[in-house]
Amino acid sequence: MDSLGKDFSNDQIDLASLPKYESVAYSSVSSTYLIKMNIQTGIFMLVLFTILGVLWFFQLNQWQTGILLAVVIAAFIFRFWNNYKLLQSLGYAVREKDIVYKRGFIFNKTTIVPFNRVQHVSISRGVWDKILGISNLNIFTAGGSGSDITIPGLDPKMALQLKEALAVKISKDEF
Known part of the structure:
Protein backbone atom coordinates (compact mmCIF):
# COMPACT_ATOMS: atom_id res chain seq x y z
CA MET A 1 0.00 0.00 0.00
CA ASP A 2 1.11 3.52 -0.68
CA SER A 3 0.90 6.51 1.67
CA LEU A 4 -2.68 7.26 0.62
CA GLY A 5 -3.88 3.80 1.51
CA LYS A 6 -4.55 2.69 -2.07
CA ASP A 7 -2.99 -0.23 -3.88
CA PHE A 8 -0.70 0.65 -6.76
CA SER A 9 -1.43 -1.13 -10.01
CA ASN A 10 0.50 -1.11 -13.25
CA ASP A 11 -0.90 -4.01 -15.29
CA GLN A 12 0.49 -4.83 -18.70
CA ILE A 13 -1.65 -3.92 -21.72
CA ASP A 14 -2.39 -6.44 -24.46
CA LEU A 15 -0.94 -4.70 -27.52
CA ALA A 16 -3.25 -6.60 -29.87
CA SER A 17 -6.27 -4.96 -28.21
CA LEU A 18 -5.09 -1.41 -28.97
CA PRO A 19 -6.93 0.40 -31.78
CA LYS A 20 -5.18 0.33 -35.15
CA TYR A 21 -4.72 3.75 -36.73
CA GLU A 22 -3.92 2.07 -40.05
CA SER A 23 -7.54 0.94 -40.41
CA VAL A 24 -8.97 4.45 -40.06
CA ALA A 25 -11.03 5.83 -42.96
CA TYR A 26 -9.21 9.05 -43.80
CA SER A 27 -10.85 12.13 -45.28
CA SER A 28 -8.87 13.74 -48.06
CA VAL A 29 -8.06 17.41 -48.52
CA SER A 30 -9.45 19.49 -51.38
CA SER A 31 -7.99 18.89 -54.83
CA THR A 32 -7.67 22.69 -55.04
CA LEU A 87 -1.96 15.36 -52.45
CA GLN A 88 -2.92 11.69 -52.70
CA SER A 89 -1.12 10.90 -49.45
CA LEU A 90 -2.72 13.60 -47.29
CA GLY A 91 -5.54 12.49 -45.03
CA TYR A 92 -7.10 13.18 -41.66
CA ALA A 93 -9.61 11.49 -39.38
CA VAL A 94 -11.35 12.56 -36.21
CA ARG A 95 -11.93 9.70 -33.82
CA GLU A 96 -13.63 9.56 -30.44
CA LYS A 97 -10.53 10.50 -28.43
CA ASP A 98 -8.03 11.87 -30.95
CA ILE A 99 -7.31 13.28 -34.38
CA VAL A 100 -5.11 11.44 -36.87
CA TYR A 101 -3.20 13.13 -39.71
CA LYS A 102 -1.14 11.28 -42.33
CA ARG A 103 1.10 12.57 -45.08
CA GLY A 104 4.00 11.50 -47.26
CA PHE A 105 4.33 8.89 -49.96
CA ILE A 106 8.05 8.17 -49.88
CA PHE A 107 8.44 8.74 -46.16
CA ASN A 108 5.06 8.20 -44.52
CA LYS A 109 4.34 10.10 -41.34
CA THR A 110 1.26 9.74 -39.17
CA THR A 111 0.57 12.06 -36.25
CA ILE A 112 -2.03 11.19 -33.63
CA VAL A 113 -2.98 13.89 -31.15
CA PRO A 114 -5.27 13.02 -28.24
CA PHE A 115 -7.87 15.71 -27.54
CA ASN A 116 -6.71 16.08 -23.92
CA ARG A 117 -3.32 17.32 -25.25
CA VAL A 118 -4.78 19.98 -27.57
CA GLN A 119 -4.32 23.53 -26.29
CA HIS A 120 -6.05 25.43 -29.07
CA VAL A 121 -7.04 25.26 -32.73
CA SER A 122 -6.81 27.97 -35.37
CA ILE A 123 -7.60 28.45 -39.03
CA SER A 124 -5.13 30.21 -41.30
CA ARG A 125 -5.38 31.38 -44.90
CA GLY A 126 -2.57 32.78 -46.99
CA VAL A 127 -2.93 34.81 -50.17
CA TRP A 128 -3.20 31.77 -52.44
CA ASP A 129 -5.56 30.08 -49.98
CA LYS A 130 -7.93 33.05 -50.14
CA ILE A 131 -7.80 33.21 -53.94
CA LEU A 132 -8.41 29.46 -54.27
CA GLY A 133 -10.98 29.23 -51.45
CA ILE A 134 -9.15 26.84 -49.12
CA SER A 135 -7.99 26.98 -45.49
CA ASN A 136 -5.43 25.39 -43.16
CA LEU A 137 -6.42 23.96 -39.79
CA ASN A 138 -3.66 24.35 -37.17
CA ILE A 139 -3.79 22.21 -34.03
CA PHE A 140 -1.52 23.20 -31.14
CA THR A 141 -0.56 21.02 -28.19
CA ALA A 142 1.19 21.75 -24.92
CA GLY A 143 4.92 22.32 -25.11
CA GLY A 144 5.20 22.97 -28.82
CA SER A 145 6.54 26.18 -30.34
CA GLY A 146 4.40 25.78 -33.47
CA SER A 147 1.37 23.83 -34.51
CA ASP A 148 1.71 20.09 -34.10
CA ILE A 149 -0.65 19.38 -36.96
CA THR A 150 -1.44 21.62 -39.90
CA ILE A 151 -4.04 20.16 -42.21
CA PRO A 152 -3.80 22.11 -45.49
CA GLY A 153 -6.26 22.44 -48.32
CA LEU A 154 -9.53 22.23 -46.42
CA ASP A 155 -12.78 23.76 -47.56
CA PRO A 156 -13.29 26.80 -45.26
CA LYS A 157 -16.64 25.44 -44.00
CA MET A 158 -15.05 22.07 -43.18
CA ALA A 159 -12.13 23.79 -41.43
CA LEU A 160 -14.59 25.77 -39.30
CA GLN A 161 -16.63 22.64 -38.49
CA LEU A 162 -13.47 20.78 -37.45
CA LYS A 163 -12.30 23.73 -35.36
CA GLU A 164 -15.64 23.94 -33.55
CA ALA A 165 -15.81 20.17 -33.04
CA LEU A 166 -12.29 20.16 -31.59
CA ALA A 167 -13.14 23.14 -29.36
CA VAL A 168 -16.08 21.17 -27.94
CA LYS A 169 -13.84 18.13 -27.36
CA ILE A 170 -11.20 20.32 -25.67
CA SER A 171 -13.71 21.96 -23.34
CA LYS A 172 -15.19 18.55 -22.36
CA ASP A 173 -11.73 17.26 -21.46
CA GLU A 174 -10.95 20.28 -19.29
CA PHE A 175 -13.76 19.71 -16.82
Whole structure:
Protein backbone atom coordinates (compact mmCIF):
# COMPACT_ATOMS: atom_id res chain seq x y z
CA MET A 1 0.00 0.00 0.00
CA ASP A 2 1.11 3.52 -0.68
CA SER A 3 0.90 6.51 1.67
CA LEU A 4 -2.68 7.26 0.62
CA GLY A 5 -3.88 3.80 1.51
CA LYS A 6 -4.55 2.69 -2.07
CA ASP A 7 -2.99 -0.23 -3.88
CA PHE A 8 -0.70 0.65 -6.76
CA SER A 9 -1.43 -1.13 -10.01
CA ASN A 10 0.50 -1.11 -13.25
CA ASP A 11 -0.90 -4.01 -15.29
CA GLN A 12 0.49 -4.83 -18.70
CA ILE A 13 -1.65 -3.92 -21.72
CA ASP A 14 -2.39 -6.44 -24.46
CA LEU A 15 -0.94 -4.70 -27.52
CA ALA A 16 -3.25 -6.60 -29.87
CA SER A 17 -6.27 -4.96 -28.21
CA LEU A 18 -5.09 -1.41 -28.97
CA PRO A 19 -6.93 0.40 -31.78
CA LYS A 20 -5.18 0.33 -35.15
CA TYR A 21 -4.72 3.75 -36.73
CA GLU A 22 -3.92 2.07 -40.05
CA SER A 23 -7.54 0.94 -40.41
CA VAL A 24 -8.97 4.45 -40.06
CA ALA A 25 -11.03 5.83 -42.96
CA TYR A 26 -9.21 9.05 -43.80
CA SER A 27 -10.85 12.13 -45.28
CA SER A 28 -8.87 13.74 -48.06
CA VAL A 29 -8.06 17.41 -48.52
CA SER A 30 -9.45 19.49 -51.38
CA SER A 31 -7.99 18.89 -54.83
CA THR A 32 -7.67 22.69 -55.04
CA TYR A 33 -4.64 22.29 -52.76
CA LEU A 34 -2.86 20.72 -55.76
CA ILE A 35 -3.45 23.95 -57.71
CA LYS A 36 -1.87 25.94 -54.85
CA MET A 37 1.18 23.67 -54.74
CA ASN A 38 1.54 23.85 -58.54
CA ILE A 39 1.30 27.66 -58.53
CA GLN A 40 4.04 27.81 -55.90
CA THR A 41 6.13 25.37 -57.93
CA GLY A 42 5.56 27.43 -61.08
CA ILE A 43 6.75 30.60 -59.34
CA PHE A 44 9.85 28.80 -58.06
CA MET A 45 10.58 27.42 -61.52
CA LEU A 46 10.11 30.88 -63.06
CA VAL A 47 12.82 32.15 -60.71
CA LEU A 48 15.09 29.26 -61.74
CA PHE A 49 14.53 29.96 -65.44
CA THR A 50 15.27 33.65 -64.84
CA ILE A 51 18.55 32.75 -63.16
CA LEU A 52 19.35 30.42 -66.06
CA GLY A 53 18.61 33.26 -68.51
CA VAL A 54 20.93 35.61 -66.62
CA LEU A 55 23.70 33.00 -66.66
CA TRP A 56 23.18 32.48 -70.40
CA PHE A 57 23.32 36.24 -70.93
CA PHE A 58 26.73 36.30 -69.26
CA GLN A 59 28.09 33.92 -71.90
CA LEU A 60 27.85 30.53 -70.21
CA ASN A 61 29.05 27.97 -72.74
CA GLN A 62 26.63 25.65 -74.57
CA TRP A 63 27.34 22.60 -72.44
CA GLN A 64 26.92 24.37 -69.14
CA THR A 65 23.67 25.96 -70.31
CA GLY A 66 22.39 22.61 -71.60
CA ILE A 67 23.20 20.81 -68.39
CA LEU A 68 21.61 23.52 -66.24
CA LEU A 69 18.52 23.55 -68.45
CA ALA A 70 18.20 19.76 -68.22
CA VAL A 71 18.52 19.89 -64.43
CA VAL A 72 15.89 22.64 -64.17
CA ILE A 73 13.46 20.77 -66.44
CA ALA A 74 14.01 17.52 -64.51
CA ALA A 75 13.39 19.38 -61.23
CA PHE A 76 10.28 20.96 -62.74
CA ILE A 77 8.83 17.58 -63.79
CA PHE A 78 9.77 15.93 -60.48
CA ARG A 79 8.21 18.72 -58.45
CA PHE A 80 4.86 18.51 -60.25
CA TRP A 81 4.83 14.72 -59.87
CA ASN A 82 5.75 15.16 -56.19
CA ASN A 83 2.87 17.61 -55.70
CA TYR A 84 0.39 15.14 -57.21
CA LYS A 85 1.64 12.22 -55.11
CA LEU A 86 1.68 14.37 -51.96
CA LEU A 87 -1.96 15.36 -52.45
CA GLN A 88 -2.92 11.69 -52.70
CA SER A 89 -1.12 10.90 -49.45
CA LEU A 90 -2.72 13.60 -47.29
CA GLY A 91 -5.54 12.49 -45.03
CA TYR A 92 -7.10 13.18 -41.66
CA ALA A 93 -9.61 11.49 -39.38
CA VAL A 94 -11.35 12.56 -36.21
CA ARG A 95 -11.93 9.70 -33.82
CA GLU A 96 -13.63 9.56 -30.44
CA LYS A 97 -10.53 10.50 -28.43
CA ASP A 98 -8.03 11.87 -30.95
CA ILE A 99 -7.31 13.28 -34.38
CA VAL A 100 -5.11 11.44 -36.87
CA TYR A 101 -3.20 13.13 -39.71
CA LYS A 102 -1.14 11.28 -42.33
CA ARG A 103 1.10 12.57 -45.08
CA GLY A 104 4.00 11.50 -47.26
CA PHE A 105 4.33 8.89 -49.96
CA ILE A 106 8.05 8.17 -49.88
CA PHE A 107 8.44 8.74 -46.16
CA ASN A 108 5.06 8.20 -44.52
CA LYS A 109 4.34 10.10 -41.34
CA THR A 110 1.26 9.74 -39.17
CA THR A 111 0.57 12.06 -36.25
CA ILE A 112 -2.03 11.19 -33.63
CA VAL A 113 -2.98 13.89 -31.15
CA PRO A 114 -5.27 13.02 -28.24
CA PHE A 115 -7.87 15.71 -27.54
CA ASN A 116 -6.71 16.08 -23.92
CA ARG A 117 -3.32 17.32 -25.25
CA VAL A 118 -4.78 19.98 -27.57
CA GLN A 119 -4.32 23.53 -26.29
CA HIS A 120 -6.05 25.43 -29.07
CA VAL A 121 -7.04 25.26 -32.73
CA SER A 122 -6.81 27.97 -35.37
CA ILE A 123 -7.60 28.45 -39.03
CA SER A 124 -5.13 30.21 -41.30
CA ARG A 125 -5.38 31.38 -44.90
CA GLY A 126 -2.57 32.78 -46.99
CA VAL A 127 -2.93 34.81 -50.17
CA TRP A 128 -3.20 31.77 -52.44
CA ASP A 129 -5.56 30.08 -49.98
CA LYS A 130 -7.93 33.05 -50.14
CA ILE A 131 -7.80 33.21 -53.94
CA LEU A 132 -8.41 29.46 -54.27
CA GLY A 133 -10.98 29.23 -51.45
CA ILE A 134 -9.15 26.84 -49.12
CA SER A 135 -7.99 26.98 -45.49
CA ASN A 136 -5.43 25.39 -43.16
CA LEU A 137 -6.42 23.96 -39.79
CA ASN A 138 -3.66 24.35 -37.17
CA ILE A 139 -3.79 22.21 -34.03
CA PHE A 140 -1.52 23.20 -31.14
CA THR A 141 -0.56 21.02 -28.19
CA ALA A 142 1.19 21.75 -24.92
CA GLY A 143 4.92 22.32 -25.11
CA GLY A 144 5.20 22.97 -28.82
CA SER A 145 6.54 26.18 -30.34
CA GLY A 146 4.40 25.78 -33.47
CA SER A 147 1.37 23.83 -34.51
CA ASP A 148 1.71 20.09 -34.10
CA ILE A 149 -0.65 19.38 -36.96
CA THR A 150 -1.44 21.62 -39.90
CA ILE A 151 -4.04 20.16 -42.21
CA PRO A 152 -3.80 22.11 -45.49
CA GLY A 153 -6.26 22.44 -48.32
CA LEU A 154 -9.53 22.23 -46.42
CA ASP A 155 -12.78 23.76 -47.56
CA PRO A 156 -13.29 26.80 -45.26
CA LYS A 157 -16.64 25.44 -44.00
CA MET A 158 -15.05 22.07 -43.18
CA ALA A 159 -12.13 23.79 -41.43
CA LEU A 160 -14.59 25.77 -39.30
CA GLN A 161 -16.63 22.64 -38.49
CA LEU A 162 -13.47 20.78 -37.45
CA LYS A 163 -12.30 23.73 -35.36
CA GLU A 164 -15.64 23.94 -33.55
CA ALA A 165 -15.81 20.17 -33.04
CA LEU A 166 -12.29 20.16 -31.59
CA ALA A 167 -13.14 23.14 -29.36
CA VAL A 168 -16.08 21.17 -27.94
CA LYS A 169 -13.84 18.13 -27.36
CA ILE A 170 -11.20 20.32 -25.67
CA SER A 171 -13.71 21.96 -23.34
CA LYS A 172 -15.19 18.55 -22.36
CA ASP A 173 -11.73 17.26 -21.46
CA GLU A 174 -10.95 20.28 -19.29
CA PHE A 175 -13.76 19.71 -16.82
